[in-house]
Amino acid sequence: MYTTSTAMLEALQEAGVDYIFANLGSDHPALVEAIAEARAVGRAVPRLITCPNEMVAMSAAHGFAQVTGRAQAVVVHVECGTQALAGAVHNAAKGRIPIFVFAGASPYTQEGELKGSRNEFIQWIQDVHDQRGIVRGYMRYDNEIRTGANVKQLVHRAMQFAHSDPKGPVYLMGAREVMEQAVEPVAIDPAHWRPIAPAALPPDGVEALAEALTTARTPLVVTSFLGRNPAAVEELTRLCRRLGIGVLESVPNYVNFPQDDLLYQGNQWNDPRQNPVLAEADVVLVIDSDVPWIPQVSRPRADARIFHIDVDPLKSQMPLWYIPALRSFRADAHTALRQLNEQLADATVGPDLVEARRSHYQRFHEARRDELTRREQPDGDVLTPEYVTACIRARVDEHTLVFNEGISNYHTIINHLRPTRPGSMFTSGGGSLGWNGGAALGGKLAAPDRTVMALTGDGSYMFSVPSSVHWMARRYGTPFLTVVYNNRGWKSPKLSTLAVHPDGHASRADDIGVSFDPPPDYAGIAAAAGGAYTAVVRRPDEVEAALDRALHAVRVEKRCAVLDMWLPHL
Template sequence: MVPDRRNSLHERGRLMYTTATAFLEALREVGVSHIFANLGSDHSAIIESLAQARKENRNLPRLIICPHEMVAMSAAHGYAQVSGEPQAVLVHVECGTQNLGGAVHNAAKGRIPVLIFAGASPYTQEGEVRGSRNEFIHWIQDVFDQRGIVRGYTKYDNEIRSGDNVKQLVHRAMQFAISDPKGPVYLMGAREVMEEETEPVTIQPELWGPVTPCALPPQGIAELASDLIKAKNPLIITSYLGRNPEAVGELIRLSRRLAIPVIESVPNYMNFPADHPMHVGYQWNTAKQNELLAEADLVLVLDSDVPWIPIKNKPAENARIYYIDIDPLKEQMPLWYIPSKRFFKADSHVALQQLNQYLQGVDLIDEEAVMMRWRKFSQIHERQREELIREEQPDPAGITPAYLTACVREVMDDHTLVLSEGISNYETISTHLQTIRPGSLFTSGGGSLGWNGGAAIGAKLAEPEKNVISLTGDGAYLFSIPATVHWMANRYRTPFLTVIYNNRGWKSPKLSTLGVHPDGVAKQTGQFWVDFDPSADLARIAEAAGGTYAKTVKKASELKEALENGLRRVREGRSAVLDVRLPPI
């Protein structure tokens, strides 16, 4: 394909058309609506191009000022999750790249399409071309391998060396980002390159689309369907099938047809309705064997990185395992193996459509066995729900995580998006939130804390008519850089409700230590070095930074009213933070 360089996008003359201008146009062409930016001395050409575009009333992505890069990346992450549209992040040379930190990990592990652009120190120092070094920091910030900082987490990285093909590089990078398994990509460009005048290039975006989703091979469909029909105790486990809400409907259809129960393991999304008779629970760092998993003679894993933890909880040795995943080999996980009869690299939505269609033409299904299985697991489902209700009763001794989550569930409606980063309460939140709508629950998909605040801003930008509730532990709240988060929420009118599950410390490291040393010295002495006493006034941090409604809740009797008041403030256009005091760790 020969690029069309006809002067159709910009009137040549006294106004410059630079690499930066072409770069910004390319972002618009690939579907980016927002640039979450932390600007520096390397972005002069981009700033000039944005100002020029505003003066000329030309349409470019909206720039969102982000005083911290972790929040910028998390906001792009949340926006992409909720909307399905990739976004861009702009950071300052290698310092800003490093400040992205765990947010790049989260996007990589959560398979989120985000294009990151970082400038680079100028490569000239005597004024040879526009953009040459003119500040002392340009020598300090010059490093040998800036791209290498994030190479272990990105699907693609490259350096922009000329304005002549910058659009092609952006489209190619985004093609990587939006093709399964999705993920972040990284481009960098020195200041002189971005300042370089160039000629407009016309790109046909339809020629740079994502790779077509994979499907099951015909023989694989027949084999899997046959084994599912023969199985006495089939089981389905999933974690992130719900990233595509349409896949949830196909999973419901399969589960209903053959009465196959479903377990959500470390769910990143709402994968299967909690009120469905075949929903039989959640698991995370489950400390004991799940009996339903142990009894299964066939386990179908759909989109899951960690369907179980073998040292604690696994299927029977003779169980047949089928693995369907967009990344069934987990190519970025050095240690990972779950021996399975078949591994299929396929899109779960497509695979389930194929399987359901195949089952329509099968006459060998034992309908009586299906009915018996349906009754059995419906009863198990009901017993689980009864147990949940018992756990949710108010405790005179203090607010329990189960009761808090149940109260959050009561204030939710069909216009609510929930972001969960509860960590030590992760399983409790999943279990008691009982989500039933596809596209209503999100987690980071990774393991770096602090995603919750920025992601809430991104989610609200993507769906401004929705009520966004962020559920977070006190440790994850502090990692989120709340001063930056709530300044941004105030400036960009993205109000949301934060509920802090505050046990005044890092409970997870304590649980991890006890998991390895259940009767160790740390337990005997009570020394875990994880408490946050004296406790900070977490809600008022947000109040000071962004005019947020702040309230600390210590009594169960105050909780429901506090949640209702917080959501009312959000609907009125003001963020709210509830610091809910749980029993200390």
């Protein structure tokens, strides 16, 4: 039979979905049957990936979308599975990641009135008043499928929202009876459901920005996620090199600017100090950034002229947000930067001014580079995150994808990887830990011929549900390398406490509830669940051989590898 579930699968196929990351339950008989029928008759439907944990499922879709730009589907079980998505939903929403989520719902009949009517006790317990409300605050679009007659239109509408800026997850739900409903096939032209066209700068905005950037003494760009579109990085690089504009990353989620360029001024996270480059800039252009600076510790100088370009400049999902921008524009970064480059193509900018800017930023760039190089030297028998990351960098090539969830080592990893290629390194874009393993798995599905690395803190490794991740990696042939930056605890909560109470009782306490002593056997979990190659590394002289052996396991033996790197205790 051609059912609502058949039509939904057909719509997902039309929308370019390759995978359904599924955690199936009692609400999905119609979907399971429709997939089985499609396989039996040879009808193309997205491939189902069995996911024993919902966080892993959505993180895998997240990583796939970051590599390809295309939303994949996640299927979960009623309100229980919806709630289990939790942190992954936050990450997708805050990271602007397109993902299609479908959840079943408890049947709405109980005496056999319709096919799919209640026949298990759990279906009374899992019937809640507002299942969609659990995730509504994070979704770009949510709806309930009430009939199969227009389910294809709902799917394509949802995908249109997911892929239109500000991009993000979408959510549909449907009860068993409606998903079992026999319907007539409906023909849909996907061309009618394309994402909304990117927004551009108004003409007077282009002129105002061009004037500010060409007349400033020390103009600076601050960005966080511009690099989600590699084409935007190309336009930014072109603009900055032409005019001698410095680039500072704030909490970078992507490679936004090549770090080997002399105009690159580093990246800032929670550093408790004034950033000197930001303090000296007389014009600051903020492009695609949720947190361009933390005003309590670092901000532009008082007379700086600030301009703002973002797909969501009002930050509509953030109750408290503002920067002192003279003008703010709702525009796509790539489109806006292309407009600026076209405007400036025939502009005359004094060569002495441009050279002065380049020299100014070159001094900062070279001083920073020399300091980072100094920190990469081994410190006796102590295994430092700087040295570990430098050794990893030596093994990263143009075919490597890095998923970075280092948390307290975010800054260190980005600094010492020194990425230069847009689209080669990602963070979750959100604040819920445990994204790294699923994301690496999804990234490997998206790019099976590339080497994938997950660099993670020990806390975020445990959050990632490695038993599920590595079972899935073995089953679906997605080997990747995980490096655990193991400081035996949650260092970030300790740093947060000391930042507020530097001389308080917690600063003198031996135990504040954040240590993992004795630590779990992180590598052993992956070996037991997925047959991964594993090693524990405690000394600098063990690092390079361990990395080479692990990468051989990933690239040649086609199995995962986990290296447990023991850093100084938190």
